[in-house]
Amino acid sequence: MSYVAISTPLPRWQTLTGSVMSGLVIAFLIFDGAIKLVPIAPVTETMVALGYSGDPSLARGLGIMTLLIALLYAIPRTSVLGAILLTGLLGGAIATHLRVGSPLFTHMFFGVYLGLLAWGGLYLRSDLLRMLIPFRPSH
Template identity: 75%
Template sequence: MQSDTLTTNTPAGQLWTGRIMSGLVVAFLIFDGGIKLAPLGIVTETMQQLGYSGSPELARGLGVMTLVIALLYALPRTSVLGAILLTGLLGGAMATHLRVGSPVFSHLFFGLYLGLLAWGGLYLRDPRLRRLIPFRLGA
């Protein structure tokens, strides 16, 4: 019944735009978490380049954490919690890229881009969040 209340307060175009934006975030998180669960050499190599041990256990832990965050973000009841946890995960990724001197717009800011997409999608599809953070355009 709660989803009926949420959809009646949100115009259909806005709701679907938010769902698509959020869906892209979830798809990326599932991909990112999934490749960390498989013993791929590229994952170990990338983690070593970023200054982490190449241990498969560390990669699997990050993969599980990413998939849990994706699930929390995808479920309407826990989507705000998922977005908050995702923000922390992305902040850690950005700090890592800053520490190793990665390119700014393609690597360092990727976390910012994904975070904006995640929060923007949630904002468009959740009237409770729009009431909590009202943006007023114009005078």
């Protein structure tokens, strides 16, 4: 089965809202990835508090991965792949916070909030994604 994207103009509010939501996700990912590239004390201390090694190369690897995911998410052609990879990254972060007993709404659910923002932004802007995941009113 093949899908043919039917290009219909989206309402301006929908495009703008989706773009702002996605922009916030991209900005967060760039910030998060960038601070992991530089071996600053808060990053190292947080990694150790979460049960990971204080080795700066681990943080750098996560930073590079986060920046690559941000790039994939930012490019329209690869944005769905970026969102899928971001979902995996956020799942790992949620599991880490669950394991160490972090506060529920501020730490563990932050990954859920960010994931909803990422997928919501794409959903508002993408006809194809709305075709693949249709939300229809019940009859």
